[in-house]
Amino acid sequence: MLVAPLICALFRLAFILTYAPDKSPVNHMRKWWHCFRYGFWWGMDFNAYVFLYGLVLVSLPGAFFPDYYALGDTVRLVGLLIYLAVIYTAFMGKMIFYYHFHDIYNVTIKLGGKADKKNLLDIFFNQNHGLAIFLGYVPYLWLCSKLINWLLGWPLIDCPVFGEGWQQYGFNALVVIGAGVLFYWIRYGGTLNHRNKPEFDEVPDVVKNDVFFGKAVIDDLVSFELACKSNVSEALTHDDETSSRIMQPLLGRTVTSSDNPLAFFKRAAQGAKISKPSHIFFLLGESHAQAGLDSLYADLHLMDASKRFREEAHTLSIDNFLSAGMTSRPSLVSLLTGIYDANLELNERELFWNKTVPSAMPLQMKKLGYRTEFWYGGGLTHGSMQHFVPKTGFDVCHAGPDFCGKDAPQTWLGVYDHVFLEKAADIIAKSDEGPTFHFLYTTSNHGPWNMPFEKYGFDVDKIMPGIPKALKKDRKMMRRLAAAWYADRALMKFVETMREKFPDSLFIVTGDHTSGLIPYQYELVPRREPNFRESMLTTFAIHHPELMPDMLAGNTIGGHMNIMPTIMELIVPKGDEYYSLFPSLTEPISHVVTPMCWMTKDVLGQYDSGIAQTLQVSAEMLPVNRDDVRFASEREAICEVTGWMVRHPELMVDRD
Known part of the structure; x- marks a missing residue:
């Protein structure tokens, strides 16, 4: 042997x-x-x-x-x-x-x-x-x-x-x-x-x-x-002529081999709607799922901290929000680059370890005069983040095990959320670096959910008194629910701490993706499986002391890729330019398209299965429509843009 x-x-x-x-x-x-x-x-x-x-x-x-x-x-x-x-x-x-x-x-x-x-x-x-x-x-x-x-x-x-x-x-x-x-x-x-x-x-x-x-x-x-x-994206197999034809519906024109398709997505800001914040905090919560906020599952009290945050006068939220990826890494990569990862694993490509794309979020925040810092609860070696993340435009990247100390309690993914966020808040509060954009990514709400949640305040009888007794006895499921409760509370505690220190801050709270959160087997609702919204939708909330309800144009749907242009339209002076493939939430959104899903104001569908379902919150299992695929050409086009950038490394830019 x-x-x-x-x-x-x-x-x-x-x-x-x-x-x-x-x-x-x-x-x-x-x-x-x-x-x-x-x-x-x-x-x-x-x-x-x-x-x-x-x-x-x-x-x-x-x-x-x-x-x-x-x-x-x-x-x-x-x-x-x-x-x-x-x-x-x-x-x-x-x-x-x-x-x-x-x-x-x-x-x-x-x-x-x-x-x-x-x-x-x-x-x-x-x-x-x-x-x-x-x-x-x-x-x-x-x-x-x-x-x-x-x-x-x-x-x-x-x-x-x-x-x-x-x-x-x-x-x-x-x-x-x-x-x-x-x-x-x-x-x-x-x-x-x-x-x-x-x-x-x-x-x-x-x-x-x-x-x-x-x-x-x-x-x-x-x-x-x-x-x-x-999985290979078909975009890598196409020649430039084929790619141009596929992107034409999105670009409104044909492109040649020397063209950068992102150049056609340069937008002029309509004018700032709020005062430019001294600090912007982008919180990406591991498995922060919309299902935990739905009224059907109020007895679980999974995300009461977020509910209180959303009820504040200057917090705006959207209940139908699509992640940029069904798993963590594609979501993070898409958010940071401004283009969908589209199963191309951009973070593992050396091309993206040396340069980035003009639409990268931290790169564009730097051009607005912000110092950019990335904070992750785990080690930066996960998913080659130590190579990929800095090149998207971050001035500094922090790993939880490094700044929290070797003795800090941690799961196999990273330092416990409350420890990670409290230490990050302490460091940020003591720094004097001027306007700063902070991107923070947590780790604790992830299997195998074996943290000592009771030690950190979780008491099922006090927090979830109305749940079935059989559910309380299911220790594995209770750990999963406790993790969601714990992680949400840690996120909102960080928001409160930073708001006290920097009251003019802009906060964005979302999740990397959803998770199998609800214990349907305990008859919380008369079905044993999730409706589409519960298995696909993550969260979104944004807060600033000057935000008003009409500033999100009455939108009830959105997605990860709408966040960056929204920040721009809220704080950038009129006429200043930025890159974004997708519109801001400050203008009406008719539909959202990702490589995996599509969504209108009423319906949510999957591309792989061709199945769609209405977006309503329902205790009953909603009927599904089969062979319902919409915006297919737009989906192909947005994936093709990513493939074009990978095939044309000469179009990449330096982070500085």
């Missing part, structure tokens, strides 16, 4: 020595050690199956059939050589891929299906030494067979023999069970807890902070699997 990870380690070394900017381990031994250590365990995602292969196809049947046992070593040898040939193929493919794309396997490999096959073969044989790679299988597999046979020649450990039959059967059963447990322990990277299984977010910072070693740590088959699981 150890032959496969050994070969993977040697291939990792060859990759480093071939492509690493700094090939010397001198003064970098800790980085090298963790790269190979973590890579070994992560590689067991595949390599552990060598152990399972030998156990299931050789050891167990060989124990019953002596003739087959005699062939056991041959079966092991052949099977392992086939697997090692696959590893060799994946490694050589990775070396070629990196040569052309300066990256390990990524979603681009799926584009090969539409490539000119003759051209690919020409490149393979004439540019990438294809013949030598094919001939290399022979010495490679010969050396591997020698190593395998040498290991198979080691002395065996005799299995103990017991006098009593029941003792022998019991011992044999323990051996088999132990072998199964050992397989899972190896398969999950030295743990039996699936949640702790190696993955990119958990790569040691000393490795991940080095862009190249952050790629070298991933075994080739693991990298290939991750790339295959990623």
